Amino acid sequence: MEVHVHSSTIIAQGNPNAEPSEVPFTIFDRSAINIHVAVLFAYTPPTPTNSALTEALSKTLVHFPTLTGRFGYSHRNRPCLLIGGRGGGALVVEATVASSLSDHLPLEPSPDFELLHPPRKEAKHLLQVQLNRFKCGGLVIAVTAHHKVADGQSMSTFFIAWGQTARGVPIDCLPVYDQSWLKPRCPPKPEFQHWGTDFVPIQPNQDGFTVHRVDVDPAKITNILLRYCSEYITAKLKANMKEKYTTFETLLGHIWRKITIARGLHDGEYTAIQVAVNGRPRLKPAVPSAFFGNLAVDAHAKASVKQLIEGGLAEAARLIHEAAVSIDSRFMQSFIDFGAMYEDEDLVLVYELHGNMLSPIVEANSWLGFKFQDVDIGGGGKLQAFLPSWIPVEGMVMFLPGVNQDGGIDVFVSLLEEHAQTLRQISHSLD
Secondary structure, rough: OOEEEEEEEOOOOOOOOOEEEEOOHHHHHOOOOOOOOEEEEEEOOOOOOHHHHHHHHHHHOOOOOHHHHHEOOOOOOOOEEEEOOOOOEEEEEEEEOOOOHHHHHOOOOOOHHHHHHHOOOOOOOOOOEEHHHHHHOOEEEEEEEEOOOHHHHHHHHHHHHHHHHHOOOOOOOOOOOOOOOHOOOOOOOOOOOOEEEEEOOOOOOHHOOOOOOOOOOOHHHEEEEEEEEEHHHHHHHHHHHOOOHHHHHHHHHHHHHHHHHOOOOOOOOEEEEEEEEHHHHHHOOOOOOEOOOOEEEEEEEEHHHHHHHOOOOHHHHHHHHHHOOOOOHHHHHHHHHHHHHHHHOOOEEEEHHHEEEEEOEEEEEEEOOOOOHHHHOOOOOEEEEEEEEOOOOOOEEEEEEEEOOOOOOEEEEEEEHHHHHHHHOOOOOOO
């Protein structure tokens, strides 16, 4: 893919001479991984001009100021977001691609996608956008946003708002920043164990905690996209189970078993799955879906390889279901209280110690309920694809709404090349 970058612009917000305002990190921001999350939206022509999209983005960011902030330290010397003043802003890059968009459709994961983004490594801006114009007039909007600023639910709110502004219609769901829902009890009283699962224990070897870091050559890791139509999920997977589980729990149980088989793990080994759970509806009272920031935690399920494989899909779905429902209002409040007790500590995420090979762990995220497939930028063009960019971390799984399927689901999986080839072959088998 031949990509030529032509220009870049910084969209700044506020008075550069004013004193920046401080937005403290919540425990959910602190538990978000320290990376830029990159996604692609591909549209057929006709689409709005780059200047129209940039102007719409500038207007939209007025309502999403944290995306234009920068990392810094508060007056109490704690990490926070600084909004306004000098620095910050969102980066917009304009580029052209020598080929036609149709030459690349349907989009399949490729390391070439990195060319469609501004570099993520050591990025100076928390939000980066690259507008890639193809020879045919097609457009790929490539966006990276730092995870400590926003989770998937928040970014979907932003993308929908940007599309509405581009079409000249009012934003019907403005972001909410009120953190009063996230107040700890007095005194804080964590009821669950958050050391060793979410954060590295402060005391070395606490409760026998160990992590064996494994790094491999990123070139040995590949990304694949598995497509499941609604009929397959309903008639093939759900129809054979006595218990009723959600579509996500059912399909993820299927994927977990297939990845375990593709990895060639032995019966006596243990495999684990970490599932990101949206905490907004689980707190009491529930937090509005438009709350902007991070409000997700991981649910953990574990099984021996023999239990997972011999137990069938029903056992895998049950384990995932029980892990997910354990993230209730009590757990969420415990997590908030934990953050209050250790707000002065430099907490380290367990995830950051794993390296780029998670096996025998699977890290799963679902974007099914976030309406990314409804992002309409106007102009008459059609959304042809929505997916993450290249992820060089083995063991990552993303559930995406199928853009061109009636109720279908696309599953993005990152594995070692040889394991990915096996997974392709067995991904739809029912044994």
